[in-house]
Amino acid sequence: MEYTWRWYGPADPVTLNDIRQAGATGIVTALHNIAPGKVWTNEAITERKKLIEDSSHRSSLRWSVVESVPVTEAIKIGSEHRDRDIAVFQECIHNLGANDIRTVCYNFMPVLDWTRTDLDYLQSDGSTALRFDQTAFAAFDLYILQRPGAEKEYSEEEKQQAKQYAAQLDEQQAQQLQQNIIAGLPGSDKDYSLQEFQEVLNQYQSVDDKQLRNNLQYFLEKVIPVAEDAQVNMAIHPDDPPRPLLGLPRVVSTETDAQHLLEMVDSPNNGLTFCTGSYGARPDNDLPGMIERLGARIHFLHFRSVQREGSNVNGSFYEANHLEGSADLVNVVKATVALEKKQRANGMNHPIPMRPDHGHKMLDDLHKKTNPGYSAIGRLRGLAELRGVEAALKGSFNI
Structure with missing residues (x-):
């Protein structure tokens, strides 16, 4: 795996130097200053890439993944403006490929990118x-x-x-x-x-699951050919939480949903962001099995664990430490290591970008202003634990 880290740009309280010290080599970021539906120009991408990949540091970083190029509500709803916004999205993908950025994470969640009721849920420690x-x-x-x-x-x-x-x-x-x-x-x-x-x-009163899925297919049929030409892998993020909320439809919540999406446009460039926290919030998602079955189309990994409360799909949950909770990340990492070994045997020598997703706010970060889920020390702990699991599996167990 390639160890990456989400960075919110120059205003992020976690700096690029902090990220170097955490042991990551890849940056996951976006041009957050550009409004949804506006073009990411070559100039803007080049400027951000230069900032990230500044060669004056002894430990270099690279812009590994874009998270995210926004999909506008017009595209998701299928309004009269969707073709205009899809054309902008296509231009963004073309420009990113021209700058050697090969993985783009995006989502198709209506209205809310993620939903939580408590951003500072106190843990026993x-x-x-x-x-x-x-x-x-x-x-x-x-x-x-x-x-x-x-x-x-x-x-x-x-x-x-x-x-x-x-x-x-x-x-x-x-x-x-x-x-x-x-x-x-x-x-x-x-x-x-x-x-x-x-x-x-x-805006979604007339959009049900079927219509949203049709709008997703329309989007993919327009965008994936551009991604193929630009040599960019598109990686959709699952719903978070993976179930309907606020009367809004959801179409990327289960393995069946993911398989349907991959079949909409059967291209290697049409792939998945495999988020173990989002998929893992449902007890009916078999995470290691999903990696084994869907692995050829997994282009990006988000490793985090949630602690489910009860066995109900609609139950409560909170973000657990990475090696705790309901996700069983040891076996998830094991499945990933086996997947990459298989890919290498088939001549594919590109490690899958992985980032430690979310993390507890702890130690000094408890007294700092941080982006929800993205304080430094909790993710540092998660990355260290996940790297240790991978090293043990590759070393002592020769997987």
């Missing part, structure tokens, strides 16, 4: 983690947002628990819950009102 609490989320949906039709999507028990949860929230706590959930909205540095958030959701 004093560190904090991201958490999705199903009851808290239902309380927001039913009693804070008051989304029309929401009551049809919850059981009577869930509604009663949510009502009790909402009743004990004071105004500040309710506002914090709202902010935590809307943090997954692209451009969430803006303060969205509940009305504005509902208006964004309303």
Whole structure:
């Protein structure tokens, strides 16, 4: 595997020098300063690449993966503007390939890129983690947002628990819950009102799972030929959490979903970002087996573990330490090492980029401003643990 690290650009409190010291060699980043639907020019890409790959340092880095080129809501909804936005996306892919950037992570999640109810869930050791609490989320949906039709999507028990949860929230706590959930909205540095958030959701009133899947196929049929020409691997990120939320459809939550996506356009350039946290939030996803079966089309790895609470697909979960929780990352790494060994035997000598995804906020980072899930020390611990597992498997066990 190629050890990579997500970096949010020059404003990230975790610097490129910090990343060098963490043991990563690849940078995963995006041009966050460019609005969705706008072209990433050759000049802008070259400038960022030069910053990352500055040869004056003894330990060099490379821009390994783009995460993410945004897919606009117009594309996901299939509105009259989608061809315009797809043309912009195509130009971005062409320009990235021209700059020797070969892997692009993207997602097709409506409205929210990720959803959590608590960004600082206290752990027994004093560190904090991201958490999705199903009851808290239902309380927001039913009693804070008051989304029309929401009551049809919850059981009577869930509604009663949510009502009790909402009743004990004071105004500040309710506002914090709202902010935590809307943090997954692209451009969430803006303060969205509940009305504005509902208006964004309303765009999907006529889009169900089937329509969203059709819109994804339309997008892939337009983009993958450009990616082939540019020699760029497209790697879709799964839904997070991997289930419907807020009445929004989801189409990349299970192994079956992933297989359908790969069959939409049967090209090596149409592939997956394999996120063990997102897929692992569902008890019916067999992570090592998915790597074995889908491995030829896995272009990027996100390694993290969540602790599921209960066996329900719609249950709560929180981000666990990387070698703890429900994901069984030891066997996931084992499956990955076996996959790469098989690929080398077939003449494919390109290691799969892997980054430690998320991490507990701990030690000095508890007193710093950090991007949710992306403090330095928690990810440093995760990367060190995962590298150790890989070294043991390749060394002592000769896998």
